[in-house]
Amino acid sequence: MLGIVVSGHINFASGMRSAVEAxxxxxxxxxxxxxxxxxxxxDLEAQLLSAKARVDSGDGVLFLVDLYxxxxxxxAINILLNDQNVEVIAGTNLSMIVNAALEREEFxxxxxxxxxxxxxxSQIKDLREDINNLAQDNDSEEDGL
Incomplete structure (x- = not known):
C-alpha cells in the first residue's frame, strides 16, 4: 500500500488529521x-524523513503539502530528489487527502x-453552475416522451 505524508504550515496537517479521521x-x-x-x-525535513520511513512499505510514498x-x-522536494519512489503534490485540500487515502490501493x-x-x-465545484446544469437536465427530461 502506498504511504502518504501530509505536511503544511502551523496546524495544517494536524487539522487535516482530525478532519480525515472524522x-x-x-x-x-x-x-x-x-x-x-x-x-x-x-527540523521539518528530519520529521518528514521519519514520517516517510514509518509509512513506506516499498510501494512508494506520496507527500501532500499545503503550498507550492x-x-x-x-x-519534500529534497526528499523526492533523493528517492525515485517518492512523489510530491502541492495545493492539498481535505478531499484530496481523503481520496488519496481511499484510492491508494487501486493505483x-x-x-x-x-x-x-x-x-x-476534485471536489472544487461552482455550485450555482451545478444547480443550473441540474435544472437544465430536468427541463430536457420533461420535454421528452
Missing part, C-alpha cells in the same frame, strides 16, 4: 507533519499522483 477513520500508513514556528526547516514553494513543499504511486494533480477526484 470522515474515514484512522488510516494505516498515513502520517501528518506540522511545520511549526518553533521548528527550523532542517513553501517550506514543507521545498523540503501505483505515479498513477495516483497523476490523478490527483489533474483533479480527477
Amino acid at each position: 470522515i474515514v477513520g484512522q488510516q494505516p500508513q498515513l502520517e501528518f507533519v506540522d511545520f511549526l514556528e518553533s521548528m527550523t526547516t532542517d 514553494g513553501g517550506s514543507p513543499c521545498n523540503r 501505483s504511486l505515479k498513477e495516483l499522483t497523476e490523478c490527483l494533480a489533474r483533479g480527477e477526484f
Whole structure:
C-alpha cells in the first residue's frame, strides 16, 4: 500500500488529521507533519524523513503539502530528489487527502499522483453552475416522451 505524508504550515496537517479521521477513520500508513514556528526547516525535513520511513512499505510514498514553494513543499522536494519512489503534490485540500487515502490501493504511486494533480477526484465545484446544469437536465427530461 502506498504511504502518504501530509505536511503544511502551523496546524495544517494536524487539522487535516482530525478532519480525515472524522470522515474515514484512522488510516494505516498515513502520517501528518506540522511545520511549526518553533521548528527550523532542517527540523521539518528530519520529521518528514521519519514520517516517510514509518509509512513506506516499498510501494512508494506520496507527500501532500499545503503550498507550492513553501517550506514543507521545498523540503519534500529534497526528499523526492533523493528517492525515485517518492512523489510530491502541492495545493492539498481535505478531499484530496481523503481520496488519496481511499484510492491508494487501486493505483501505483505515479498513477495516483497523476490523478490527483489533474483533479480527477476534485471536489472544487461552482455550485450555482451545478444547480443550473441540474435544472437544465430536468427541463430536457420533461420535454421528452
